[in-house]
Amino acid sequence: MARLIRTARTARTALPFFSRCASKTLVNAVERHPNPPLRNAISASLFHSRHYASEAFSQSPMEANILRIIRNEVEYQSEYAPPQQPATKFESFTVQDRPGEQWITMRRRFGDSEDIKIEVTMFDGYETAPKTGDDSSGEDVRLHLSMLVDITKGDDSKDLEFLCSAWPDRLEVQKVYVLERDRMPAKPYMGPDFSLSPWDWDWW
Template identity: 45%
Template sequence: MLKPQSGILNLNPNENPSPKKQQRSRQAASMAWLIRPLRRTLFSPSLRTSLLHQHPNSTSFSNSRNYISDMRKSAFQDNILRLLRKEIQYEHDHCPPKQPTTRFNSFTVDDRSGEQWIRLKRKFGEKEDITIDVTMFDGSVPVPDSGQVQSDEQLHITFIVNISKGDDSDVLEIVCSAWPNTIDIQKFYVRGCNRTANHPYTGPEFKELDEQLQDSLYEFLEERSINDELAIFLHEYMKNKDKTEFIRWLQTVKSHIEKK
């Protein structure tokens, strides 16, 4: 009968183990008996809870980071609020806005608070209803001055005149520019009261018309108090409105940031 070679597992169940093997088996059983209760202790819920209290976890670290982030955010907001309050106070102290007027000659003036335009309205004669929609300053052109390195600027305002004769009538629409002390007509056309056409023909540029026709159209507006005096009024009015709306904007931003 062949004997098992050294290093090869003996699968014969009838063969008796040697004394050394019996000793190792008893040692292994003894170690297992010691390890079992140790494992139960190491992985017990009470020990896990104790370890978690002794060593801060990632949640605590995350809370700490959030706290620092909130502090920085609060400091940033406080600085913005301080600057906004300072700017508001400066505007009120140095050049406070005036109460807007509600009339100009025969026109009533609607300030449209919080918006970028105003509306003037009047009646002319028995049939004509005149409405003028006016933008705030929407552009500028340089005015060269030979005596200075820097040049002043002329601010520009756009206004649109609508003249109708009853609810169902067509509307004469005149697009104008208001400079500091004069007005310029840009377009002059009639549109339907229902505005059915998407891209209606609005005629040539005003300056391309015959000069006598241009003069007669300026006289037509002058008769209805749409003239250089109106341009001067609009520029003064818009300077005040520009400041009023700026302060209103500052206060709105401040109120939004102050909300918790």
């Protein structure tokens, strides 16, 4: 039964790169952004959800029986399996889970007056890459997630907002916004694109 469930889950997740971006990820946070021009700019940079039309199809008795078994097993596990409590802390960040949503919020205080807020999606895409090392046959799957980072200070300084793309071995900064206190963009970032390796993440 466990193998059957794993096979069903694999079939659901084995979709093309970025084709299954969740409808309730960072888009939720972006839609609440108070500045319409900036909100539209960020939305255009995020991965777009793809809508799939449900198609009616006939099922053989065997398929219907397998689906019934899987449905019963899922209902049983949901009712009787002990719930796993979500993490409330990661490193120096507090973690705010959002039940039913596919993204979380992380917060921390840096120094005396600097607040960092990170909104992170669940895995919203993947890419395949050739395997390396002794067992170099086949391909590896590299999972991806999106991040929206806000850095604010208690004084009259401008806020910073970063739209990031995170991979297992790097963090890419796609957009940088300098915001006034009213969350209006002060000026766009005109510098080059850049990315951070894992060993550069200690400052977060």
